[in-house]
Amino acid sequence: MTTLEGNNTEEKKTLSFVEQLIEQDLAEGKNGGRIQTRFPPEPNGYLHIGHAKAICMDFGAAEKYKGICNLRFDDTNPSKENNEYVDNILNDIKWLGFKWENIYYASDYFEKLWEFAEWLINKGLAYIDEQSAEEIAKQKGTPTTPGVNSPYRDRPIEESLTLFRAMNTPEAVEGSMVLRAKLDMANSNMHFRDPIIYRIIHTPHHRTGTKWNAYPMYDFAHGQSDYFEGVTHSICTLEFVPHRPLYDKFVDFLKEKDNQMDNLHDNRPRQIEFNRLNLTYTMMSKRKLLALVEENLVSGWDDPRMPTLCGMRRRGYSPESIRNFIDSIGYTKFDALNDMALLEAAVRDDLNKKAIRVSAVLNPIKLVITNYPEGEIEQLEAVDNPEDENSKTHTIAFSKNLWIEREDFMEDAPKKFFRMSPGKEVRLKNAYIVKCTGCTKDAEGNIVEIQAEYDPTSKSGLEGANRKVKGTLHWVSADQCKKAEVRIYDRLFNVENPSADERDFRELLNPESKTVLTDCYIEDYAADMQPGQYLQFQRIGYFMKDLDSTNEQPIFNKTVGLKDTWAKQNKG
Numbered sequence: 001m002t003t004l005e006g007n008n009t010e011e012k013k014t015l016s017f018v019e020q021l022i023e024q025d026l027a028e029g030k031n032g033g034r035i036q037t038r039f040p041p042e043p044n045g046y047l048h049i050g051h052a053k054a055i056c057m058d059f060g061a062a063e064k065y066k067g068i069c070n071l072r073f074d075d076t077n078p079s080k081e082n083n084e085y086v087d088n089i090l091n092d093i094k095w096l097g098f099k100w101e102n103i104y105y106a107s108d109y110f111e112k113l114w115e116f117a118e119w120l121i122n123k124g125l126a127y128i129d130e131q132s133a134e135e136i137a138k139q140k141g142t143p144t145t146p147g148v149n150s151p152y153r154d155r156p157i158e159e160s161l162t163l164f165r166a167m168n169t170p171e172a173v174e175g176s177m178v179l180r181a182k183l184d185m186a187n188s189n190m191h192f193r194d195p196i197i198y199r200i201i202h203t204p205h206h207r208t209g210t211k212w213n214a215y216p217m218y219d220f221a222h223g224q225s226d227y228f229e230g231v232t233h234s235i236c237t238l239e240f241v242p243h244r245p246l247y248d249k250f251v252d253f254l255k256e257k258d259n260q261m262d263n264l265h266d267n268r269p270r271q272i273e274f275n276r277l278n279l280t281y282t283m284m285s286k287r288k289l290l291a292l293v294e295e296n297l298v299s300g301w302d303d304p305r306m307p308t309l310c311g312m313r314r315r316g317y318s319p320e321s322i323r324n325f326i327d328s329i330g331y332t333k334f335d336a337l338n339d340m341a342l343l344e345a346a347v348r349d350d351l352n353k354k355a356i357r358v359s360a361v362l363n364p365i366k367l368v369i370t371n372y373p374e375g376e377i378e379q380l381e382a383v384d385n386p387e388d389e390n391s392k393t394h395t396i397a398f399s400k401n402l403w404i405e406r407e408d409f410m411e412d413a414p415k416k417f418f419r420m421s422p423g424k425e426v427r428l429k430n431a432y433i434v435k436c437t438g439c440t441k442d443a444e445g446n447i448v449e450i451q452a453e454y455d456p457t458s459k460s461g462l463e464g465a466n467r468k469v470k471g472t473l474h475w476v477s478a479d480q481c482k483k484a485e486v487r488i489y490d491r492l493f494n495v496e497n498p499s500a501d502e503r504d505f506r507e508l509l510n511p512e513s514k515t516v517l518t519d520c521y522i523e524d525y526a527a528d529m530q531p532g533q534y535l536q537f538q539r540i541g542y543f544m545k546d547l548d549s550t551n552e553q554p555i556f557n558k559t560v561g562l563k564d565t566w567a568k569q570n571k572g
Helices: 017-027 049-064 083-096 106-122 133-139 157-167 218-229 244-257 286-294 309-315 319-329 340-354 565-569
Strands: 036-039 068-073 103-105 126-129 178-181 196-200 214-216 233-237 270-274 356-358 364-369 377-383 393-399 401-405 425-428 433-441 447-454 482-489 514-522 535-537 541-545 555-561
Touching (some): 017 233, 017 270, 036 233, 049 319, 068 218, 083 309, 083 319, 103 106, 106 157, 106 178, 106 196, 106 214, 106 218, 106 244, 157 196, 214 218, 218 233, 218 244, 309 319, 309 555, 340 541, 364 514, 393 401
Parallel strands (some): 036 068, 068 103, 356 535, 364 447, 482 555
Antiparallel strands (some): 126 178, 196 214, 425 433, 433 447, 482 514, 541 555
16 A cells, blocks of 8 residues: 555555545545544355455555454355464464454355345345246346346335245245345336346354354345445445445435434445456466365465465465565556566565575486595575575585585586586585586496586685686585475466356366475475575575475475576477
8 A cells, every 4th residue: 555645646646545534434424533444254155365455455544544444254155264274364364463353254244234134024025936047037137128027026125025034944945935025126226127146055153153044145135234334435446336226225215214314425334346366377367266175186275386375374475575576566447457577576576685695406316526525514604695684594504415406517518507517616605615626327328417516615604705617506415404395386277368268167277387396405494494584596496395295305485486487488
């Protein structure tokens, strides 16, 4: 969120349109100068980065304008909701760095909503329809042709009231009847054509158990819940634009019921819509993400390839990087497809400031320093993070036998190859300058070992260390290190915009989205890190220890590379 100080005109231009509308309401004295927002997730899945955009606005606006933001679970469909989702939503919001004022549930208002529905029936504004869902859908018409009245639209009020109460009994048959608001079947807004406001569901509710058998629809519960809580600004995404008139209509009915028509426009929640967050090579549909989990196409909601916040946390994304990314793309009235590279750049920028630098070799080949004393292990000093002037240091073991990356050696190297090759010198980071003297091959001609000699006077920090060499390589002592598994991730989908592709989303999955390397070596300091600590494997990328790790088998997830090499590959 952009911070506004004073009334400087230039600064006002940096406000999002949502903030401008909030400031307009404050200037006009609406709601008594009070700001109250809410974040209303349905507990039917795990939060993804699209939700994070709404979280940042809902909580950020309240914080900026010294208001409050409540968390309200939209738990009106027990067939898809459970406490597991509730708990993870709470964890994800905390992880992003936000605090709610209160926790509410739509189920807190079931009694009030039921009372309101009976009031609508008694006013002749709602009726019980016993048609099938298919019949009701056919009668709704199209945006350019009016709908057809239900044959039950004018049934007697007492009859609708009796049937409505029967809906909330264990004997009621799911799908046998619904409660519809009696509005306008000719309205150009399809949401006004006698919307369904209650349906029968017999699945036990995660909070109320079997107390209820009839549940309110989202459009009926949402605006009223905002009204009950005193929400001043109901901030949501663009798909709710056509729902806004219905949102206002139900709140107006509720105000009429409560005899508050004299202040119809003041103290009514103002719905403001902004664009959703869409990312390339990413799917945001909770229904499809659930299918990925249930069909074992990913390892779970927290699979590091998933766009879920828990997946990004496990992969090694920081909450600050996600918030910085969302702030950078802003809020508009137009949907856009944001490049995943922008998110990854935000992650790199943040992790560069906080990640601990460690040594790891992912594709190892043995390097033997032939003139280094046999059996000696030297402890060299390494800075945890050179970007931090107050950084701590740690020691890394150096010995005669080392591991280096296989691609850092070339026997017959071109002129501009500045890594290791026979007769050339390179620096081993934090250690010595070494000169390659040769290599050993197996019977098939594969290189299995490299030999080099070190210059004892070239140790980092000594006077001889100032001698210039063109290449610096990372390494790990083969005599004091840990073997590790490293998981490398690519895009989960093969197409840029899978949400817009008409094919089955399963056909769009990238079969190479996960690569597991089992023959990797890391320094002991890295092996002792815990999940949640940000690491940079020098010259490779950013990593985080995975939750699957054991003392015997450390496992690391690659968060993101040091550069956006993936984008370059896909431009070729």
